[in-house]
Amino acid sequence: MSGGSLDVVGTGIRAVAQVTAEARRRIEAADLVLYATDTVTARWIERLNPRAESLDRLYAPGEPRRVTYERTVARILEAVRQGRRVCAAYYGHPGVFVYATHASLRLARAEGYSARMLPAVSASDSLFADLGVDPGHRGCQSHEATDFLSHHTVFDPAVPLILWQVGIIGDWGYGGRPNRTGRRMLLEKLLPAYGPEHEVVLYQAAQYAACPFLVARFPLRRLEAVPGDPYCTLCVPPTGTSRPDRGVAARLGLTLPEE
Ligand SMILES: C[S@@+](CC[C@H](N)C(=O)[O-])C[C@H]1O[C@@H](n2cnc3c(N)ncnc32)[C@H](O)[C@@H]1O
Known part of the structure; x- marks a missing residue:
């Protein structure tokens, strides 16, 4: 021993x-x-x-x-x-x-x-591979959904947003009933930034080698229909583009491409 x-x-x-x-x-x-x-x-x-x-x-x-x-x-x-x-x-x-x-x-x-x-493959690593999201391109925001809702979280709609545990918002236990109020509140928080028709992606990585990953794409206004599944993650793709800071780029000796 x-x-x-x-x-x-x-x-x-x-x-x-x-x-x-x-x-x-x-x-x-x-x-x-x-x-x-x-x-x-x-x-x-x-x-x-x-x-x-x-x-x-x-x-x-x-x-x-x-x-x-x-x-x-x-x-x-x-x-x-x-x-x-x-x-x-x-x-x-x-x-x-x-x-x-x-x-x-x-x-x-x-x-x-x-x-x-020791590090290992996470759900977000799988998401980057399956959905083609590159966190190095303008960054990536990643939050636990309940935490995101219950804090004054500042987020940037020009950067991909990943929300973990979105199926169990407001549930401190294990898979209780889907929390409709929580979904509605999340919708209210996201709507002003993205608008009702912005397409979001509900993602489930494959747990077995022979199975495909699952995605459901729907407009943000339908967020309340997200199933109460503890093993899915919401990806909100960016809307618009982040504004380049040409002054900073110039000081770094960089020339940014014209938009
Ligand atoms: C308690 S966290 C555990 C995360 C895990 N340690 C990891 O490295 O991915 C559980 C959350 O991870 C995400 N998750 C776990 N398995 C997933 C899967 N197969 N597909 C998509 N998201 C998953 C979901 O957001 C889920 O609510």
């Missing part, structure tokens, strides 16, 4: 196919793998390392998500403190919209344990 350590890895979006070589090695070498993944990846992990335990059993329907997250952190830290080399394996990128992984790493490091995160 070692002195206790924590590796946090992601298994990507497409089951098993996107696990990196280094993540696989961490899973194999661990004294205990704690996983929160799709079922195909879960079975693969269990075959790779029989010392594996699902974090799903810590989820309780109807409970606020935050309570489950804290219970998950407690389970991960308990195993590290027992002196085990723990590998926490999460669906997607383990550092993208995952409270428990960041909190566990912070705690483990504060207590002097070796703790690190």
